[in-house]
Amino acid sequence: MEATLQAIRTDLRLSMNGPVAAGMRKMGISYRVIFGVDLPRLQGISRKYEPSAALAERLWSEDVRELKILATLLYPPGEMSIEVADRWVRQINNQELREQACKNLFEKLPFANEAVEDWSACEENGIRATGHWLFARLCIRGSALVDKVDSMQVLQRAVADMKADSPMLYQSALGALRFFGRTNRQRSAWVLQEVSSFEASSSPREREMYDQLKCEFDYSIG
Numbered sequence: 001m002e003a004t005l006q007a008i009r010t011d012l013r014l015s016m017n018g019p020v021a022a023g024m025r026k027m028g029i030s031y032r033v034i035f036g037v038d039l040p041r042l043q044g045i046s047r048k049y050e051p052s053a054a055l056a057e058r059l060w061s062e063d064v065r066e067l068k069i070l071a072t073l074l075y076p077p078g079e080m081s082i083e084v085a086d087r088w089v090r091q092i093n094n095q096e097l098r099e100q101a102c103k104n105l106f107e108k109l110p111f112a113n114e115a116v117e118d119w120s121a122c123e124e125n126g127i128r129a130t131g132h133w134l135f136a137r138l139c140i141r142g143s144a145l146v147d148k149v150d151s152m153q154v155l156q157r158a159v160a161d162m163k164a165d166s167p168m169l170y171q172s173a174l175g176a177l178r179f180f181g182r183t184n185r186q187r188s189a190w191v192l193q194e195v196s197s198f199e200a201s202s203s204p205r206e207r208e209m210y211d212q213l214k215c216e217f218d219y220s221i222g
Contacts, residue, residue, distance in 0.1 A: 001055060008059070011045045012037055012066050024065070029094055032063035039100070042066060046073035053079045060088065065097075072101045077108035085115055089130050095168060098130050106130075107137040113148040120154050120176075125169050132158055132172035139179035146183070155180060159194050162209055174209055181217050188217035 012035045021036030056075035059067040092098050106112060119131030135154055138146045161173035181188035198210035
């Protein structure tokens, strides 16, 4: 494994982009090391290596942006347990990693529907946001697991979280509602009904989110 880790680090050094890394730090993305490698290049690097739970765990343990993203690409979904997924989700501390973990790994887990229900009910904002985003990813993917989720309960939590102070939380909640509503007209009508009070809200942000959903559903569902 040490030889593989060294080869991965060499790939990252050869692909590093200092200005991009500096820009990420200015935006508040915090890791011990950031190479500034873009996502398509990281996907290309991941294809050079055999997926392995042990390798992915080792990469995930490093406080390095690119190694954590590679971990989400190299962990075989069929080998991840719900206990490991729960441990990983508690260690996600930024939106980029949240989106990459959901897209590359969590949405492919056979128990992703259970993760959505558990995480979206968590009191910790970061975990709840991941639950919302994972549900959005299942909708984007057209996964059969969407129908196994207690959608009404999950989405009612999302509606409540659209009023949250945390941008991470209300944007993830908005995403869950948006992509669920995109799947068919019945669902979009339900979403608009649930957020109907936002139309005349005293909060400009709430009115804007309502307008975004209504405009999108008017044009995206035939």
